[in-house]
Amino acid sequence: xxxxxxxxxxxxxxxxxxxxxxxxxxxxxxxxxxxxxxxxxxxxxxxxxxxxxxxxxxxxxxxxxxxxxxxxxxxxxxxxxxxxxxxxxxxxxxxxxxxxxxxxxxxxxxxxxxxxxxxxxxxxxxxxxxxxxxxxxxxxxxxxxxxxxxxxxxxxxxxxxxxxxxxxxxxxxxxxxxxxxxxxxxxxxxxxxxxxxxxxxxxxxxxxxxxxxxxxxxxxxxxxxxxxxxxxxxxxxxxxxxxxxxxxxxxxxxxxxxxxxxxxxxxxxxxxxxxxxxxxxxxxxxxxxxxxxxxxxxxxxxxxxxxxxxxxxxxxxxxxxxxxxxxxxxxxxxxxxxxxxxxxxxxxxxxxxxxxxxxxxxxxxxxxxxxxxxxxxxxxxxxxxxxxxxxxxxxxxxxxxxxxxxxxxxxxxxxxxxxxxxxxxx
Amino acid sequence: xxxxxxxxxxxxxxxxxxxxxxxxxxxxxxxxxxxxxxxxxxxxxxxxxxxxxxxxxxxxxxxxxxxxxxxxxxxxxxxxxxxxxxxxxxxxxxxxxxxxxxxxxxxxxxxxxxxxxxxxxxxxxx
Numbered sequence: 315x316x317x318x319x320x321x322x323x324x325x326x327x328x329x330x331x332x333x334x335x336x337x338x339x340x341x342x343x344x345x346x347x348x349x350x351x352x353x354x355x356x357x358x359x360x361x362x363x364x365x366x367x368x369x370x371x372x373x374x375x376x377x378x379x380x381x382x383x384x385x386x387x388x389x390x391x392x393x394x395x396x397x398x399x400x401x402x403x404x405x406x407x408x409x410x411x412x413x414x415x416x417x418x419x420x421x422x423x424x425x426x427x428x429x430x431x432x433x434x435x436x437x438x439x440x441x442x443x444x445x446x447x448x449x450x451x452x453x454x455x456x457x458x459x460x461x462x463x464x465x466x467x468x469x470x471x472x473x474x475x476x477x478x479x480x481x482x483x484x485x486x487x488x489x490x491x492x493x494x495x496x497x498x499x500x501x502x503x504x505x506x507x508x509x510x511x512x513x514x515x516x517x518x519x520x521x522x523x524x525x526x527x528x529x530x531x532x533x534x535x536x537x538x539x540x541x542x543x544x545x546x547x548x549x550x551x552x553x554x555x556x557x558x559x560x561x562x563x564x565x566x567x568x569x570x571x572x573x574x575x576x577x578x579x580x581x582x583x584x585x586x587x588x589x590x591x592x593x594x595x596x597x598x599x600x601x602x603x604x605x606x607x608x609x610x611x612x613x614x615x616x617x618x619x620x621x622x623x624x625x626x627x628x629x630x631x632x633x634x635x636x637x638x639x640x641x642x643x644x645x646x647x648x649x650x651x652x653x654x655x656x657x658x659x660x661x662x663x664x665x666x667x668x669x670x671x672x673x674x675x676x677x678x679x680x681x682x683x684x685x686x687x688x689x690x691x692x693x694x695x696x697x698x699x700x701x702x703x704x705x706x707x708x709x710x711x712x713x714x715x716x717x718x719x720x721x722x723x724x725x726x727x728x729x730x731x732x733x734x735x736x737x738x739x740x
Numbered sequence: 741x742x743x744x745x746x747x748x749x750x751x752x753x754x755x756x757x758x759x760x761x762x763x764x765x766x767x768x769x770x771x772x773x774x775x776x777x778x779x780x781x782x783x784x785x786x787x788x789x790x791x792x793x794x795x796x797x798x799x800x801x802x803x804x805x806x807x808x809x810x811x812x813x814x815x816x817x818x819x820x821x822x823x824x825x826x827x828x829x830x831x832x833x834x835x836x837x838x839x840x841x842x843x844x845x846x847x848x849x850x851x852x853x854x855x856x857x858x859x860x861x862x863x864x865x866x
Contacts (some may be wrong), residue, residue: 347789350747351754354786359834359851360841361741365762365769368790370754371795371845372769442791484792484846617768621797677796677810724854726811730826733806 321405322346322431331431334710340434344441372446374617375422378610379450379667386592387411387601390458395515399526414514415599418453418465425466426452430471433482444483444490444673445473451491451667454600455660455708456498462535464502468494488675488715499705507704509536512596516650534597535659537580542647544580546575549645581646590657611666620670623679624686628665632656633692639698647698660707661693668707674715678725685721744783754789757826765802790818791846799850802839809840813850816857821864828856 325342346352346527350368354361366526391407391414403408426445432443452469472494477486500507509532510516517523525709532540548570555566585595593603600607614620636652643649669689676685689711696706703709748754759769763780771778799809809830815823837850844850 318749319747331847345792348749351750351785351787352789353745353747355743355745355784356786359849360838361784362763362782362842363787363847364843364845365759365764365768365787366765366792366843366845367755368794368845369788370768373756374781375775387841439771440789482792484794607817618766619768619795636814664831673794679797679800682797722811726808726827729806729808733828734826 317700321700322350329357337435337438338443338662340431340439344431344434347440365536369446371619372443374619375447375614376450379447379454379600380611381606381609382454382663383415385449385603385606386454386599386635387415387539388566390514390593390599393512397516397519397529397531398524399528400413404464410514411634416451418456419450421465422452422469423449425469426446429478429640431710433605436725437482439482443482443569444477444486446696448472448490448494448508452494454497454667455491455598455663457506458514458599459511459619460498460505460563464505467502468498470620471497475695476654486673487672487719488712492668492712493714495705495708496712499708502642503518505558517709523642532702533659534584534590536599536609537699538650538658539704541577541580542698543646543701543718544573544577545645547578577646584650584654587657588608588653590654598660598663601660602655604662607666609664614666614670619672620666621672621675622681623682624670624675625665627683627686628669628693629656630699631687631692632661632665633688634695635691635694635698639694648711655694655698658706659697661690664693664707665690669714670713674718676721676725678722681718681721681725685714688721742781742783746785748785766798766845778804784802788847790848793846793848795845798843798845798854799814799840803836805836807831809837809850812857813837813848813853816853816860819860821861824857824861829854829861834858 322342322345326339326346329342351367353461370631374650380427388404388408388411389410389411392402394410394414395402395407423445426449427441430441430445449469452465452605455563456465476490476493477483480486495506499627505511509530510520511531512533513529513531514518515530520531525531526542530537551566551570551573551735555570558566589595590602591604593606595602611620611625615622615625623657633652633656636650636655639648640652640657641649669686693715697708698706700706748757750756760771761780762771763782764771766772767771771780793810796810802856803809806827812824812827812829812832815827816829832854833849833856837854841850843849
């Protein structure tokens with residue numbers, strides 16, 4: 315320990331020797347403060363301080379992500395082998411997944427921390443912890459077949475435009491990880507959505523003819539969107555058929571019933587409530603298992619890092635929207651049971667790790683309820699109504715992020731008004 | 741009270757340690773489950789470096805008045821007198837923020853910020 319301490323002290327001393335090297339202090343400082351809690355003491359004010367700091371807070375979030383990450387590794391491997399019709403051993407599946415996910419994690423941390431270090435040196439401040447969590451979130455919300463260079467580009471974009479432009483950790487308006495994903499989603503739509511990116515090595519296996527016929531590679535949400543489209547098309551065909559001449563009507567009805575049959579086939583593939591709790595289906599790396607996510611969420615709520623107000627209202631928002639769709643009905647997607655709807659895709663992951671990001675969430679306690687509800691409500695709305703965006707959760711949370719300052723502004727204004735009234739009556 | 745000016749290795753005594761003897765108002769250390777009668781060795785270490793506001797709702801828990809402490813602090817930092825008045829600077833003293841300063845994850849010196857705000861108000865408005 316003393317040896318380590320001495321090494322750091324020497325490194326600091328060496329950097330401080332000349333003005334030229336002085337500005338590189340964040341390089342040493344970042345590693346130093348990681349390994350040793352600094353010896354700073356209080357200068358004024360409260361002379362006893364809480365033992366919590368930002369590093370521990372961030373690290374607890376990373377720990378909370380571990381169940382989802384480990385499950386993701388196993389599931390990615392499992393889906394890879396299932397697509398070829400093989401029932402893999404536990405270890406084979408896990409190894410395959412781990413080998414596919416680890417490079418993404420390395421690239422995401424490398425690119426993001428690289429940018430953070432450059433900005434720290436340029437602005438002459440220490441490296442802040444914000445990216446520790448974002449760097450782990452980014453791999454978990456990407457399709458497994460995202461090329462590594464894309465992960466790097468998205469990460470750099472998110473850190474520079476999403477965060478550093480606003481002043482670094484604690485100042486960003488939108489969630490960094492989601493900014494990275496949204497950027498890639500719109501910049502390279504073919505690599506971030508569709509049916510071919512969710513199973514590792516799917517395109518290659520397809521070219522080699524190794525994929526079993528039953529596997530389309532689509533996510534349950536992709537299937538559901540297809541169900542909605544097919545059923546609506548069929549319904550409009552039936553309507554046309556009712557007013558067409560008998561000959562044409564017969565053709566149309568036939569087409570419509572074919573579409574209905576196709577939709578029914580897809581609907582049968584949608585995971586049941588139980589299956590979506592366990593999470594053995596295709597999707598982004600970390601999003602599929604509701605149970606793994608809930609374990610992480612429990613840790614976040616217990617430590618008080620995630621606000622239960624946001625979590626509860628986000629869930630409520632999604633539930634209200636899903637129940638509304640259930641009541642309206644019309645096609646298989648709208649009529650999907652509400653809970654089932656919420657447990658699919660990124661909704662639970664967004665609820666546990668994205669909407670709860672304290673920097674981009676509303677800061678006031680009343681605001682948190684409104685903010686969470688808005689996010690959940692929009693997530694299901696976008697997902698169901700626009701079949702092109704099965705990942706409505708991502709967009710909804712980004713929209714909620716943008717509205718958070720406005721929500722806070724209204725809550726604080728109300729507080730000011732209330733207090734001024736009291737002054738006047740007194 | 742001991743000075744606490746020694747470095748703490750992260751896994752044993754420092755930020756990532758189990759922290760069975762760390763005094764904290766948050767539940768990030770397991771000591772929140774221990775009986776209230778437990779005695780702690782406290783010192784004047786900062787237990788971290790100053791950062792921007794990240795965690796929200798922390799101050800509200802220990803701040804009894806009907807005021808948004810973080811918003812008030814931010815208005816002082818940007819020197820916006822109108823906002824300070826609206827957010828209730830006339831109703832607070834620096835000591836009111838002592839607990840906020842204690843619980844702060846970002847180690848922000850709220851008391852001295854409030855002092856600075858009050859000084860500005862005194863100069864400009866009295």
